[in-house]
Amino acid sequence: QKEVEQDPGPLSVPEGAIVSLNCTYSNSAFQYFMWYRQYSRKGPELLMYTYSSGNKEDGRFTAQVDKSSKYISLFIRDSQPSDSATYLCAMSVLGTDKLIFGTGTRLQVFP
Amino acid sequence: GAVVSQHPSRVICKSGTSVKIECRSLDFQATTMFWYRQFPKQSLMLMATSNEGSKATYEQGVEKDKFLINHASLTLSTLTVTSAHPEDSSFYICSAKSPGLAGAQETQYFGPGTRLLVL
Numbered sequence: 001q002k003e004v005e006q007d008p009g010p011l012s013v014p015e016g017a018i019v020s021l022n023c024t025y026s027n028s029a030f031q032y033f034m035w036y037r038q039y040s041r042k043g044p045e046l047l048m049y050t051y052s053s054g055n056k057e058d059g060r061f062t063a064q065v066d067k068s069s070k071y072i073s074l075f076i077r078d079s080q081p082s083d084s085a086t087y088l089c090a091m092s093v094l095g096t097d098k099l100i101f102g103t104g105t106r107l108q109v110f111p
Numbered sequence: 112g113a114v115v116s117q118h119p120s121r122v123i124c125k126s127g128t129s130v131k132i133e134c135r136s137l138d139f140q141a142t143t144m145f146w147y148r149q150f151p152k153q154s155l156m157l158m159a160t161s162n163e164g165s166k167a168t169y170e171q172g173v174e175k176d177k178f179l180i181n182h183a184s185l186t187l188s189t190l191t192v193t194s195a196h197p198e199d200s201s202f203y204i205c206s207a208k209s210p211g212l213a214g215a216q217e218t219q220y221f222g223p224g225t226r227l228l229v230l
Contacts, residue, residue, distance in 0.1 A: 008152070036221070043117070043204050043221035044155070088154065097143060097208065099219060101154040 003027050006089055006102030015111050019076040023089035023102045026070065031094040033065050035074045038086045038104065047087075048074070051094060079109045113209045114138050117222035124195055125230055131191045132225045134205030140185035141207035145219060146178070149202040161188045195229045202226050 036044035048063040064073040086104040114137040147155040167180035179191040206219040
């Protein structure tokens with residue numbers, strides 16, 4: 001079993017839709033959670049990070065962490081075609097540098 | 112802020128040659144840089160952690176004599192793929208650890224990646 005599981009998609013939604021992206025994990029020592037966006041042939045871009053359960057909001061993006069269920073989510077409101085990319089979740093044990101990534105979910109937002 | 116660059120963005124080489132990839136933190140000093148490899152439709156896999164002025168720490172299964180890492184300054188780390196073979200063709204991405212806000216975990220910022228094709 002992989003430490004981090006993420007549905008690879010692709011996920012195709014119309015412009016303006018609310019998108020929900022999810023990851024599950026098995027290592028209860030993970031305490032630091034991140035979401036990255038990666039456009040084709042580019043490096044990952046940090047979108048959000050959090051190290052507590054609950055919600056964290058930044059503009060159209062909301063990150064949600066449920067440590068009891070070992071489940072994290074990224075919600076994108078009012079999705080735009082420019083949001084079309086691969087979204088990677090990543091997590092680490094607090095105080096360590098090693099990031100464990102999910103495989104990424106490919107999102108396509110069509111006009 | 113927190114910009115990381117990589118050079119070259121793409122390289123094609125013949126089997127048996129060596130290729131050097133540079134990773135620079137442009138607007139901050141990075142005591143620690145990381146090298147990842149990403150195969151098509153797969154996630155990023157950490158290859159090694161590079162600390163300024165000391166030897167790199169390699170992940171299990173990564174050959175340190177094949178993937179030479181040098182972190183000579185606080186803003187530059189290099190990865191040299193020695194005697195490259197077609198199976199080394201991949202997307203190589205570096206990241207640099209940026210000081211975080213007080214009390215928060217430091218965050219990694221990624222470079223744009225280098226696509227290596229070995230013929």
